[in-house]
Each structure stands twice: as structure tokens, then as C-alpha cells.
Amino acid sequence: MSDKDKSTVLLEHYLKQLRLPTILREYAPLAVVCREDRSDFPTYLLRLTERELLDREKRAAERRVKEAGFPVVKTIDTFDFRALPSINEPLLRELMRGEYIDKRENVLFIGNSGTGKTHLACALAFAACAQGRKVRFHTVSGLVTELLECREERRLQRLHKQLERFHLLVLDELGYVPFSRAGAELLFEVVSRAYEHHSLMITTNLPFEEWAEVMGSERLTGALLDRLTHRCHILEANGESYRLRQAKKQLYRRSSPNSRPEQKQVQP
Ligand code: ADP
Ligand code: MG
Numbered sequence: 001m002s003d004k005d006k007s008t009v010l011l012e013h014y015l016k017q018l019r020l021p022t023i024l025r026e027y028a029p030l031a032v033v034c035r036e037d038r039s040d041f042p043t044y045l046l047r048l049t050e051r052e053l054l055d056r057e058k059r060a061a062e063r064r065v066k067e068a069g070f071p072v073v074k075t076i077d078t079f080d081f082r083a084l085p086s087i088n089e090p091l092l093r094e095l096m097r098g099e100y101i102d103k104r105e106n107v108l109f110i111g112n113s114g115t116g117k118t119h120l121a122c123a124l125a126f127a128a129c130a131q132g133r134k135v136r137f138h139t140v141s142g143l144v145t146e147l148l149e150c151r152e153e154r155r156l157q158r159l160h161k162q163l164e165r166f167h168l169l170v171l172d173e174l175g176y177v178p179f180s181r182a183g184a185e186l187l188f189e190v191v192s193r194a195y196e197h198h199s200l201m202i203t204t205n206l207p208f209e210e211w212a213e214v215m216g217s218e219r220l221t222g223a224l225l226d227r228l229t230h231r232c233h234i235l236e237a238n239g240e241s242y243r244l245r246q247a248k249k250q251l252y253r254r255s256s257p258n259s260r261p262e263q264k265q266v267q268p
Helices: 003-017 021-037 041-068 089-095 117-130 140-152 156-164 181-194 208-215 218-230 242-255
Strands: 106-110 135-139 168-174 199-204 232-236
Touching (some): 021 041, 041 135, 089 117, 117 135, 117 199, 135 140, 140 168, 156 181, 168 181, 181 208, 218 232
Parallel strands (some): 106 199, 106 232, 135 168
């Protein structure tokens, strides 16, 4: 083996040990480019390390998105704001910057079903992931079930510790299913622990007056709302269900005579 081969083998071995996969992949082709550009050694090294850093950030963001457990990946670009005039678009765009998470503020989407609350919550949370924040998405009923199971198995503290690692906790769909007393208390504990520690984002179809019905206790609801709304951005998402509107449009298109030229005219 020539000296050159030996040094290449060693270099690649070291790059693997140092976990620098992008440099490992790119050092040879970039050397060719830099030779053609007549770039000096520091420039070559700078370009290599920049690529490693960018790739590393990209991989970390992908990991965070995976860990967040989004049901679907939605972005603000695919949201049609004209379909939801009740939403405060400037506030939403400001929240996309994620500063509310640094200030440990909460976000609450309130509105009827199908108006894009989950879509927007996912879009905000996805943006937070891209900004380097740790996010976890749960449906409220899923989280309550998990909390109850963990309590049964005496690993509730571990779950709370896990939840506390996140900068933002998304709790989707509060209000569809009422809780047992234990479930409501466990949910309250999550909100209470999050208070001033990390941000919560909740979507719900319930106006505040009706929260007590789902929580099963006026006292607990009062304490929960107190903590949740202390520093909170509230976004109203009331309007016609987007799904329903799309379905109606399709129905209209199908039943319109122009789109059905093959249809026979029925004579009276
Ligand atoms: P909600 O959580 O309020 O019940 P979703 O966010 O689940 O509603 O929205 C239902 C479906 O309609 C989703 O596929 C969502 O992407 C889509 N949708 C809702 N509103 C809009 C909108 N204004 N623009 C684009 N897609 C929308
Ligand atoms: Mg929803």
C-alpha cells in the first residue's frame, strides 16, 4: 500500500471516529473543486466544515420532527387564510418566529371542527422544530390515556420528566371526549408543571364556559384556565369547516350539468 493510500485509509477512519460523515463524503470532490478555484487550504477547510455543520443541523431538525410525533406535516404555505377570516393572521405569522417559546407563553386555538386548528398548530410546531426547539405533539385523549397507564405502572414521574424535556408541548383536540376524574387531575398536573417552565399549545372546539363539563370539576377547570391563560395567545378559528366546504364544492362540480355532458336530459 502506498503512503497516499495509507493516509487516505487513516483519514477516513479518523473522520468516522470523529463522526464527520459529510466531510468524509465531500473531502475528495471538494478538493478537486478547490484546486480548480485555486482556493487556499483555510478556504477548503472552511467550506468542508460549513457543509458538515449545515448537514448536522439538518439531521438534528429531522430527528426533532420525528421525535415530535406529528400526525401529519403541515405548513403555513398550504393554509388558505381566505377560507378562515376569523383567524388573526398577523399574530399567527408572528408566532411562526417562535419567540413565544422563549418567553414560555402558551397558544390556544379555539373554534369549531374542521377550521384548520390542527393544521395551524402543526405548522407552528413544525416551524419551532426547524428553529432548534424540542417539540412533542399529543392528542389530549392520547396523553390522558398514557398518563393513566403510567400511573398504573408507577412510572408517572418518568413521563413527567420526559415531557419536561420539551420546549413546546402540543395538546390537540381538547373537548371531544370527557375525562374521568383521575384523567382530569393528571391533565391538570401537566398544565401545572408546564406553567412558566415550557410552552403549551392547545387546540379545542370548546368555549371556556364548557371546559368544566369535560374536566368534570369547576374548581380544577378554574385552576387550569388560570395557569393556561396567564400568558397566552388566543387564536379564534371559527367558520365553515374546510373539509365540508371542499366536499360541497366537489358535490357541486359533480352535479353541475356542464361537468356531466354524458347525462341524459329527462323530459317532463
Ligand atoms: P380542526 O383541527 O380545526 O378540526 P384540521 O386542521 O384537522 O381542522 O383541518 C381539516 C383538514 O382541512 C386538514 O386536512 C387541513 O389541512 C385542511 N384545512 C383546514 N382549513 C384549511 C385552510 N384554511 N387551508 C388549507 N387547508 C385547510
Ligand atoms: Mg383538530
